[in-house]
Amino acid sequence: MSLPSKASKKAFVQEKFTSVTPRYDLLNTMLSLYIDHYWRFLTASLLRGCDSPILDICAGTLPLSREIVRQKKRTVVALDFCFDMLEYGMKRLGQHKNGHCILPVCGDGEALPLPDETFSGFSVAFGIRNLSNLTKGLDEMYRVLKPGGIAAILEFSRPSNPVFAPVYRFYLHRILPVLGGMISGDKEAYRYLAESIDGFYSQEEICNMMREAGFKDVSYRPLTMGIVTLYSGHRP
Ligand SMILES: C[S@@+](CC[C@H](N)C(=O)[O-])C[C@H]1O[C@@H](n2cnc3c(N)ncnc32)[C@H](O)[C@@H]1O
Secondary structure, three states: OOOOOHHHHHHHHHHHHHHHHHHHHHHHHHHOOOHHHHHHHHHHHOOOOOOOOEEEEOOOOOHHHHHHHHHOOOOEEEEEOOHHHHHHHHHOOOOOOOHHHEEEEEOOOOOOOOOOOOEEEEEEEOOHHHOOOHHHHHHHHHHHEEEEEEEEEEEEOOOOOOOHHHHHHHHHHHHHHHHHHHHHOOHHHHHHHHHHHHOOOOHHHHHHHHHHHOOEEEEEEEEHHHOEEEEEEEOO
16 A cells, blocks of 8 residues: 555545544554553653643544543543544543543644643644644644643554564554554554554654754653654744
């Protein structure tokens, strides 16, 4: 499968997430053996010192937004351009601790319908890889953060360990599309996941792009053998 062009990526991504919505959370947890909860816990922890409001983009079914309000009661604006994902997440908020503090917004992460210098913290989990223009996305993140605000970005990356890397690649390209396809009914969505991880920027490139957007003290921390990486920076 070849990756969608920049021009067609938005429509492709929107369609794929709409199609996997009802199975998204289950698949995440199954395919990561529940480790995704730990990754989001660490991401939300970076924002523990931030007051209201916090912006979580590419929020999907709200797993990271929920973790942020669970750790500390604050207002979280949860933005995604896939209405079905947000709606599904909101319906399942139920009795979740501080769930009422989450405000869903259907909008584009590359053109945020939000004013400048509004948020004390910003987060995005497994979203930047799906943007059609990461530079635009990072500029928008920077624009809406208040001076002193913190950005926490969680994204898949490629393990560098020479023993583990080929094992992981085999899982990503051979096992994940089959399992993900069987459970979600959309094999192409999981082929896209594998291809988009392979074709994405390196950790150093992402840090440089964050610096170019204006972020300071940019750093990254590989997690779980480098399967994912947690990036952080702040607006001076
Ligand atoms: C892999 S899901 C991540 C959901 C959630 N953050 C999590 O931790 O599981 C990626 C989400 O990004 C959203 N997305 C992709 N491009 C977007 C854009 N340009 N603007 C807003 N949302 C976008 C998709 O609709 C999808 O819900």
